[in-house]
Amino acid sequence: MAPPAPAGAHPTSAEPLSRSIFRKFLLMLCSLLTSLYVFYCLAERCQTLSGPVVGRSGGGKEAGAPGRGVPAGGPGEPAAWPAAARRKRLLQVQPWPRRRPPAPLEDGEVAAWEEEPPGLAGSPGGSGAGSSVAETPPGTLALLLDEGSKQLPQAIIIGVKKGGTRALLEFLRVHPDVRAVGAEPHFFDRSYDKGLA
Ligand SMILES: Nc1ncnc2c1ncn2[C@@H]1O[C@H](COP(=O)(O)OS(=O)(=O)O)[C@@H](OP(=O)(O)O)[C@H]1O
Numbered sequence: 098m099a100p101p102a103p104a105g106a107h108p109t110s111a112e113p114l115s116r117s118i119f120r121k122f123l124l125m126l127c128s129l130l131t132s133l134y135v136f137y138c139l140a141e142r143c144q145t146l147s148g149p150v151v152g153r154s155g156g157g158k159e160a161g162a163p164g165r166g167v168p169a170g171g172p173g174e175p176a177a178w179p180a181a182a183r184r185k186r187l188l189q190v191q192p193w194p195r196r197r198p199p200a201p202l203e204d205g206e207v208a209a210w211e212e213e214p215p216g217l218a219g220s221p222g223g224s225g226a227g228s229s230v231a232e233t234p235p236g237t238l239a240l241l242l243d244e245g246s247k248q249l250p251q252a253i254i255i256g257v258k259k260g261g262t263r264a265l266l267e268f269l270r271v272h273p274d275v276r277a278v279g280a281e282p283h284f285f286d287r288s289y290d291k292g293l294a
Pocket residue numbers: 208256257258259260261262263264
């Protein structure tokens with residue numbers, strides 16, 4: 098019968114083998130956890146840098162298509178994303194408040210309306226809202242809008258006659274993010290009594 102090994106004696110062969118396996122297992126576990134953490138961080142990063150959404154209405158009609166509301170270099174170009182985000186705010190839908198407009202201005206004239214409807218395609222000042230104005234009889238603000246959409250213009254040009262309002266309208270129309278009406282609606286001086294409906 099063998100006496101028990103004294104303290105500090107050389108361990109048996111089975112003991113270092115189990116320790117070696119345990120160390121390898123720990124090493125593999127640490128590597129696995131590190132890999133999972135890195136993968137998680139990369140997934141979060143990719144989710145944050147996902148492509149911008151342009152517009153809210155119109156489905157995928159203009160999303161990814163060249164033109165209004167899409168970065169010039171394509172939807173996947175990171176350098177153009179900040180500009181696209183700003184444009185997205187410009188193209189967001191503005192709610193249509195159900196209330197009467199303020200009192201008409203004295204000695205004032207509504208010269209033109211500027212609007213930026215969401216998801217509108219086409220050239221600025223072209224056949225969009227401008228053609229609606231030309232075809233719809235005056236008296237309602239609906240004539241400023243495309244069919245099926247209701248929204249107030251985001252900007253209104255107000256000025257006296259011969260005050261240069263037409264020139265201002267034409268200058269603004271040049272901007273690609275401005276959709277201007279084709280004709281002056283004269284809402285406050287001609288159609289105010291009919292309301293917004
Ligand atoms: N920047 C600038 N400087 C000087 N004059 C200018 C400017 N922009 C427009 N105009 C003149 O303004 C006149 C047109 O004004 P409106 O567009 O307000 O006319 S309207 O009342 O809407 O029909 C029109 O004048 P008339 O040609 O005498 O009618 C324009 O020539």
